[in-house]
Amino acid sequence: MSKPVFGLILGGILGIFDGLSALVSAPEVAPQIVGIVIGSTFKGLITGVLIGYFARKVHSLPLGLLFGLVVGAVLAYGVVALQIAQGGKAYYLPIMLPGSVLGLIVGYATQRHNEHASEVADSR
Amino acid sequence: MPLSDAAVASLRALADWPDTSDSKYDILERIGRGGMGSVYLAHDRALDRRVAIKVVSLPEPPAGTGLAGERLTREARILAGLEHPGLVPVHDVGVLTDGRPYYVMKWIRGTRLDAYLQSPRTEAARLRIFARICDAIAFAHQAGVIHRDLTPANIMVGAFGEVLVLDWGLARIRLDRSGVSPVTTQPGTVMGTAGFMAPELAAGRSDASDERTDVYALGGLLEVLTQPPRGQFTPRPLAAIIAKARAASPADRYPAVEALASDVERYGAGDPVAAYREGPLEWASRHATRHQTAIVLVAVYIVIRVILLAFR
Ligand SMILES: Nc1ncnc2c1ncn2[C@@H]1O[C@H](COP(=O)(O)OP(=O)(O)OP(=O)(O)O)[C@@H](O)[C@H]1O
Numbered sequence: 001m002s003k004p005v006f007g008l009i010l011g012g013i014l015g016i017f018d019g020l021s022a023l024v025s026a027p028e029v030a031p032q033i034v035g036i037v038i039g040s041t042f043k044g045l046i047t048g049v050l051i052g053y054f055a056r057k058v059h060s061l062p063l064g065l066l067f068g069l070v071v072g073a074v075l076a077y078g079v080v081a082l083q084i085a086q087g088g089k090a091y092y093l094p095i096m097l098p099g100s101v102l103g104l105i106v107g108y109a110t111q112r113h114n115e116h117a118s119e120v121a122d123s124r
Numbered sequence: 125m126p127l128s129d130a131a132v133a134s135l136r137a138l139a140d141w142p143d144t145s146d147s148k149y150d151i152l153e154r155i156g157r158g159g160m161g162s163v164y165l166a167h168d169r170a171l172d173r174r175v176a177i178k179v180v181s182l183p184e185p186p187a188g189t190g191l192a193g194e195r196l197t198r199e200a201r202i203l204a205g206l207e208h209p210g211l212v213p214v215h216d217v218g219v220l221t222d223g224r225p226y227y228v229m230k231w232i233r234g235t236r237l238d239a240y241l242q243s244p245r246t247e248a249a250r251l252r253i254f255a256r257i258c259d260a261i262a263f264a265h266q267a268g269v270i271h272r273d274l275t276p277a278n279i280m281v282g283a284f285g286e287v288l289v290l291d292w293g294l295a296r297i298r299l300d301r302s303g304v305s306p307v308t309t310q311p312g313t314v315m316g317t318a319g320f321m322a323p324e325l326a327a328g329r330s331d332a333s334d335e336r337t338d339v340y341a342l343g344g345l346l347e348v349l350t351q352p353p354r355g356q357f358t359p360r361p362l363a364a365i366i367a368k369a370r371a372a373s374p375a376d377r378y379p380a381v382e383a384l385a386s387d388v389e390r391y392g393a394g395d396p397v398a399a400y401r402e403g404p405l406e407w408a409s410r411h412a413t414r415h416q417t418a419i420v421l422v423a424v425y426i427v428i429r430v431i432l433l434a435f436r
Binding site: 098102109 | 417418421422424425428429432433436
């Protein structure tokens, strides 16, 4: 499995869980949970494929982690901005903090994924 | 007047000192001494380079007719037939003015493995050395040659981390493709070095020796290489690998050096090894160590979620 595909799948799965966690952290949103999960899954997919693509080009754990952190934070910021635009409250910390850590996780996993095989495949 | 031991020793050394006056080599100093001969550092005048020369010790019947001489020549021919970065290249063979045969090989700037291990080394570095030894031996096996005397004293670690296997004087040729005479040891002769010598060799059944005889010695080398510091113990999978390689019966050992080497490689990479069945706890702890960072990251994520929940 290539790193972008791996990132896509991992990002998607983490996105689903991240969306579902709203049921625990904010039970009042339960009626909108389907929309929330679709949104966070979509965000996870984009995060995953971007970071996975980066991991394919750049083989460095520190840079991969940094890129993951930035992508995670930026996309989470996008969500906050979207909420504000829709007239909602700005939850900077509760959305951006977990989003950044998810980016870190994907960044780490995509760097480690296929560590040996990728060297051969990508150097062609 | 009786001579002192020291005087006898120095007279001996003087008589033993090779006379290479009719060759292109100037002997500089003795750098090693083994059971069958001595190794000298020499200068090759023709090519202006340092070389190592191995000479049979005196007394030795003239013209290389003796057993030691025969063995030395045989060793040179075996080594010359095996070209591998883990084996010393042989440059030349010859006979001294006193009739003793010698051979000239590349001089290795390095330390013997036993001396090398006196300084602290990381486990990764030790396992790397073991892998290189296995490479060289597996190569020899493929060429049909069994070393039969692998010990830390017969392995040199070069200045650039290269590893060379020396002393093929007891080697046995299984498949004769080289034109070198096959088995030269008499059945019943005990050869090799205790502690690394497989039981079949110790019993004098040298004809029973095969690849697994070297696997046994490699197990001994692995044990020496991975000796844990005082107060610590050898991890169980590693201990199981060593035990399997050193099994008394050849049938219980790894069938080939490659199998041993890949099990050690798996151990080094944190993968399960063939020689050991781990329990569920060991499985969990191996995976936990291996995926430490991932586990920490996920834990951080969960902790953040919990904290956010608490401060809602
Ligand atoms: N090519 C070389 N370059 C540098 N040192 C060497 C070289 N060959 C041998 N030596 C040194 O000389 C020592 C003796 O060499 P070797 O083991 O080949 O001799 P041996 O007489 O066959 O010994 P043994 O008693 O182990 O059979 C080695 O331990 C090593 O320190």
